[in-house]
Amino acid sequence: MRAVVLTQPGSSDVLQVVEREPAEPGAGEVRVRVVRSAVNPTDWKSRSGSTGAGLAFAEVVPHQDGSGVVDALGEGVEGLAVGDPVWVMLAAHQRPTGTAQELTVLPRERVVKLPDGAPYDVGADLGVPAVTAHRALTTSEGGPTRLSPGALAGRTVLVQGGAGAVGNAAIQLAAWAGATVVTTVSSDAKAALARAAGAHHVVDYRATGPEGTVAAVREAAPDGVDVVVEVSPARNLGLDLQVIAPRGTIAIYANDGGDEVSLTVRKTFTTNARFQWVLLYTVGAEALAAAAEDVTAAVADGAFGVGEEHGLPLHHYRLEDVAAAHEAVEGGVVGKVLLDVSDPA
Secondary structure (H helix, E strand, O other), rough: OOEEEOOOOOOOOHEEEOOOOOOOOOEEEEEEEEEEEEEEEEHHHHHOOOOOOOOOOOOOOOOOEEEEEEEOOOOOOOOOOOOOOOEOOOOOOOOOOOOOOOOOOHHHEEEOOOOOOHHHHHHOOOOHHHHHHHHOOOOOOOOOOOOOOOOOOOOEEEEEOOOHHHHHHHHHHHHHHEEEEEEEEHHHHHHHHHHHOOOOOOOOOOHHHHHHHHHHHHHHHHOOOOEEEEOOOOOOHHHHHHEEEEEEEEEEOOOOOOOOOOOOHHHOOOOOEEEOOOHHHHOOOOHHHHHHHHHHHHHHOOOOOOOOHEEOOOEEEEEEHHHHHHHHHHHHOEEEEEEOOOOOO
């Protein structure tokens, strides 16, 4: 089978397409024929060594997310059958092989059945982006721990950076759950994408400036926002604290724009707001299982999609063009980058 491998961190040049023998699934494991392999920012950061962690194994097949078809089942696996369409998450977490290969073997709990008729392109977007968004939306005081239609009714969610993959997922999931969704973007084109995702109020922060952005968010949410889904705390925390509702939650899932923030104690504690740090790899098995179930339900309801009509343009690459795919994500391309690994049929 064809597989993308790397043996040392570095630029996209370290990625090589090679032939490897497929692994057999052990007890409690599932082998998936990969149709789509998604490239997330976490994938190029791990490849480049920018996280400082280095490679955990002598040879690594990258990519956490993907979708495909169950190819074989290990002993004791229940709830899946050969031929089932599935999506996967955390494929390469603490394992040497991810989804950038034709066949990948995963623990059963990381493989989720796709609803009937759901496109593989959608399935490949349900790992890092959607599960992260689910966690950010389900940790607030008095708020729901699960998402479903009406679960966020009466609540307002601010998504900072609504044109990104996690931002797009947060908009779609929050709108499905009944929230009023406000989002910030940096251009007219991104504003159109955020509206396509389902945002009710869209603010171009570059056009309005900091004070104008606060005013626009406050106009949309006079009593403050209940949850902020935050991609850039170094840039946005001052704004977040001006618009957060009493006992609201600022859920921080990335460090775009800088790795450090400073807090003014009185301005911070007067709202009784909480900071929720979100990293997919350490949220725990219970949170991952809940997210997988709820996100899949949103797909089944037709409330979660990909493509420009859902606010997330798609960029397809061949497996052999994996280096270019990584470079696109590293360069900040708007939308979702996918490797077409095998034929869906």
